[in-house]
Amino acid sequence: LLEFEKVNKYFGETHVLKDVDLHVEEGEVCVIIGPSGSGKSTLLRCANRLEEIQDGEIRLAGQSISNPEADINRLRQRIGMVFQSFNLFPHKTALENVTLGPQKVKGVDKATAKRNAETLLDRVGLGDQADSYPNQLSGGQQQRVAIARALAMDPHVMLFDEVTSALDPELVGEVLEVMHGLAEEGMTMLVVTHEMGFAREVGDRIVLMADGRVVEDSPPEVFFENPRTDRGKQFLSKLL
Ligand code: ATP
Numbered sequence: 001l002l003e004f005e006k007v008n009k010y011f012g013e014t015h016v017l018k019d020v021d022l023h024v025e026e027g028e029v030c031v032i033i034g035p036s037g038s039g040k041s042t043l044l045r046c047a048n049r050l051e052e053i054q055d056g057e058i059r060l061a062g063q064s065i066s067n068p069e070a071d072i073n074r075l076r077q078r079i080g081m082v083f084q085s086f087n088l089f090p091h092k093t094a095l096e097n098v099t100l101g102p103q104k105v106k107g108v109d110k111a112t113a114k115r116n117a118e119t120l121l122d123r124v125g126l127g128d129q130a131d132s133y134p135n136q137l138s139g140g141q142q143q144r145v146a147i148a149r150a151l152a153m154d155p156h157v158m159l160f161d162e163v164t165s166a167l168d169p170e171l172v173g174e175v176l177e178v179m180h181g182l183a184e185e186g187m188t189m190l191v192v193t194h195e196m197g198f199a200r201e202v203g204d205r206i207v208l209m210a211d212g213r214v215v216e217d218s219p220p221e222v223f224f225e226n227p228r229t230d231r232g233k234q235f236l237s238k239l240l
């Protein structure tokens, strides 16, 4: 469904993605791990055209994303993204944060947008917080609103970039649980995380990046029990 082919990305002279090949199948949860600076966030940002690539191609459902003529707005509707920082609109309620995109970008009428948003807030366990403002919510709750907001656009793929890294430890679980639920419903997901429990339990594939390259791409049981590469072994040994 989402394909990276020989993707190369430079920031000036710095070569940050090197011949990255990655095919994420429909319904698959692909977990990306790797040391700081290895290019994980850049890879996700390229998939959403927040960054341009210099070489190679990225496709969604067979259509080029990286082509300069691609309709970026339409693509972004089909690829939802959630970041480490929640970036909710501070002066809008949880419900308004979720209804805004569909109304403004997709032209959904207010009543429909509201009905969908209520369903989504229920789904992330926040049905009773629809009228709360972000500063009245915990970090975990805000992040769940951010997930509901991304889902409101009805994306084909969801990208998650360390969405629990800024949370207090006791709030991490509730966000991972929502992501686990999404995975079970068959959402195609590309997830950058340090949560190895989640990676192991929910991931269909573990993709290890190092220095801008995919250095291992294995099922979780292989990666965590008996990694195929030295880089994989090295990475695991540092976790223990
Ligand atoms: P982390 O685990 O710390 O989030 P990461 O794997 O997400 O790391 P990236 O943020 O993708 O890594 O960064 C990859 C490389 O690209 C790093 O060397 C970083 O310094 C560089 N880089 C990222 N964004 C920019 C930018 N906007 N301009 C210049 N260099 C950048």
Ligand code: MG
Binding pocket: 040, 041, 042
């Ligand atoms: Mg990052």
